[in-house]
Amino acid sequence: MSSIARAELTDEVLMMRFQGGDRAAFAGLVRRHKTPIFNFILRQVRTRQAAEDLAQDVFVKIVQNAAEFKHEARFSTWAYTIARNVCIDHQRKMSLRRHPSLDQASGDHGDGPTLGERTADTTPGASVERVAIGAEMGQHITRAVELLPAEQREVFLLRELGNVPFKDIAQMIGVPENTVKSRMRYALERLQEALAEYEDYARALH
Amino acid sequence: MDCEKFDQHVMDALYDELDELTHAALKRHVESCARCASTLASLRATREAAVLPLEQPPDGLEDRILAAVEVAQRKTPWQRKALRGLAWAGSHAMRPQLAMAALFVLVIGSSLLLLRARPGTTGTVPLRVTERGIPTPDQPDEPAAPAATALPPAAAAPMVAQAETKRAEELRTADSKTYDTGRAAADERQNNAGDKQEADSEGAAGGAAAALAKAQATRASSGCAAALPLYDDVGTSYPGTAAAHTAMLEAARCYKSSGDPNRARELFLALKAVDGYRAEAESELSAAETATQNAAPAAKAAAPGAGAGAGAGRGSYAAPAPARAAAPPSEDRAQKRLAPPAPVQADPSPDQKRAAPPDPASNGY
Numbered sequence: 001m002s003s004i005a006r007a008e009l010t011d012e013v014l015m016m017r018f019q020g021g022d023r024a025a026f027a028g029l030v031r032r033h034k035t036p037i038f039n040f041i042l043r044q045v046r047t048r049q050a051a052e053d054l055a056q057d058v059f060v061k062i063v064q065n066a067a068e069f070k071h072e073a074r075f076s077t078w079a080y081t082i083a084r085n086v087c088i089d090h091q092r093k094m095s096l097r098r099h100p101s102l103d104q105a106s107g108d109h110g111d112g113p114t115l116g117e118r119t120a121d122t123t124p125g126a127s128v129e130r131v132a133i134g135a136e137m138g139q140h141i142t143r144a145v146e147l148l149p150a151e152q153r154e155v156f157l158l159r160e161l162g163n164v165p166f167k168d169i170a171q172m173i174g175v176p177e178n179t180v181k182s183r184m185r186y187a188l189e190r191l192q193e194a195l196a197e198y199e200d201y202a203r204a205l206h
Numbered sequence: 207m208d209c210e211k212f213d214q215h216v217m218d219a220l221y222d223e224l225d226e227l228t229h230a231a232l233k234r235h236v237e238s239c240a241r242c243a244s245t246l247a248s249l250r251a252t253r254e255a256a257v258l259p260l261e262q263p264p265d266g267l268e269d270r271i272l273a274a275v276e277v278a279q280r281k282t283p284w285q286r287k288a289l290r291g292l293a294w295a296g297s298h299a300m301r302p303q304l305a306m307a308a309l310f311v312l313v314i315g316s317s318l319l320l321l322r323a324r325p326g327t328t329g330t331v332p333l334r335v336t337e338r339g340i341p342t343p344d345q346p347d348e349p350a351a352p353a354a355t356a357l358p359p360a361a362a363a364p365m366v367a368q369a370e371t372k373r374a375e376e377l378r379t380a381d382s383k384t385y386d387t388g389r390a391a392a393d394e395r396q397n398n399a400g401d402k403q404e405a406d407s408e409g410a411a412g413g414a415a416a417a418l419a420k421a422q423a424t425r426a427s428s429g430c431a432a433a434l435p436l437y438d439d440v441g442t443s444y445p446g447t448a449a450a451h452t453a454m455l456e457a458a459r460c461y462k463s464s465g466d467p468n469r470a471r472e473l474f475l476a477l478k479a480v481d482g483y484r485a486e487a488e489s490e491l492s493a494a495e496t497a498t499q500n501a502a503p504a505a506k507a508a509a510p511g512a513g514a515g516a517g518a519g520r521g522s523y524a525a526p527a528p529a530r531a532a533a534p535p536s537e538d539r540a541q542k543r544l545a546p547p548a549p550v551q552a553d554p555s556p557d558q559k560r561a562a563p564p565d566p567a568s569n570g571y
Contacts, residue, residue, distance in 0.1 A: 052270075059271045167223075184217050188252050188256070189249075
């Protein structure tokens with residue numbers, strides 16, 4: 001089985017092969033999903049170190065529970081259900097340890113405004129002058145996503161990064177499908193506002 | 207489609223989750239509705255613009271994941287399987303029908319077990335005889351045995367008596383099981399005086415014969431103390447064979463000569479149930495009885511006649527008596543069971559009996 005042919009295989013087929021004992025199939029799944037899953041976790045837990053550890057946990061759990069995966073199911077839905085649970089567990093542990101939250105002053109700019117203030121602010125700080133617009137835009141979006149209310153952010157990340165259908169998200173979270181779609185729409189509208197402000201600013205820079 | 211319906215489906219449309227029919231209806235509505243058209247357009251623009259940039263995980267992450275997975279796969283499978291099995295069993299155990307069925311099986315099963323625990327089923331008992339009989343001087347229950355004989359019957363500990371009763375019962379159970387083997391051995395014994403030859407003629411029991419021969423040789427060279435464990439081994443390793451019975455007999459004699467009459471008596475009592483050895487055992491027991499009687503004449507005074515063999519002479523009385531002398535009346539029942547061939551005992555001459563073939567009537571016991 002060449003790697004080109006493997007790249008064309010669906011996640012579900014790879015998973016089935018892995019269940020049959022094909023380790024290379026699992027390596028293929030890791031290669032394909034490690035980055036989106038890492039980002040899904042990173043946007044929720046916010047530190048790279050934690051995100052790396054948790055991403056590893058997710059794949060270990062995928063292997064441990066491989067026997068429970070049914071092929072009628074979508075692999076990504078199943079994998080992101082695990083990833084979501086891993087994140088929830090982590091956040092529960094962190095909240096017990098009084099981990100710094102979004103509302104506290106950010107660590108790297110200890111004296112600066114909170115992350116919320118920094119990103120909600122239409123006028124950027126002096127340190128971010130005249131950098132490449134693309135990268136700046138990306139950071140802006142990232143911050144805007146991190147600022148979304150948790151339930152909207154969760155739906156947004158599942159749909160955008162995990163490509164999980166609304167119906168599956170509804171099942172995963174345990175709310176009606178329409179609620180999921182509403183959350184997604186609110187999330188997009190908030191991002192739209194954030195982007196509009198950014199575009200105004202970007203235009204002003206030129 | 208109206209605007210309300212449009213709002214319900216706009217997100218599906220945005221993420222291509224609509225079926226063709228609904229999608230077509232939505233398209234038609236957007237073409238005729240400016241509000242919905244602008245909503246869809248701006249949402250679509252946002253979706254296209256607000257693409258979350260992906261941060262690349264470190265290069266080592268993939269290897270790290272695969273290594274961790276390797277470890278997890280090696281470690282956990284059976285534990286998880288066990289847990290899963292437990293969960294499955296748990297979920298099924300909660301079903302009332304299954305609980306009822308389990309209870310039913312338990313009740314029937316336990317009553318069957320009780321039924322089967324009657325004589326004739328326990329297979330491992332000969333082991334116990336020899337295990338207990340190991341004559342190591344530092345054996346914990348060693349002091350109790352001489353005490354039982356030395357003291358007058360009134361002082362004999364009831365616990366010892368009870369243990370003896372139990373053991374005797376077990377012995378009998380085992381012996382009645384190995385009855386046929388014993389009988390065959392007895393027949394051979396009629397012809398062959400030599401123990402080794404007898405064991406050899408057992409055929410399959412060649413190992414038993416060899417072990418017995420070794421024990422005999424040890425006894426001849428090093429005496430009883432050294433030979434006893436070997437005899438015990440024969441009994442343990444080849445229960446029910448003629449060699450085992452012979453070993454029991456020899457061990458009993460050893461015990462007798464080494465001043466442990468209680469153990470000797472146990473073995474003789476056991477052997478009494480084995481046909482070929484009955485006469486020998488009885489003669490030994492009667493000898494022991496006489497000795498005990500001489501030692502404690504008072505004990506006998508209160509004792510009634512020896513069960514079924516009412517008309518029996520002094521000698522035939524021998525078998526049950528020593529136990530009686532050493533134990534409280536609670537032992538009576540056990541002793542009666544222990545000494546079933548009472549009619550045979552009525553014949554006082556051991557020699558005569560030894561010559562006679564086994565009596566089918568008494569075998570019926």
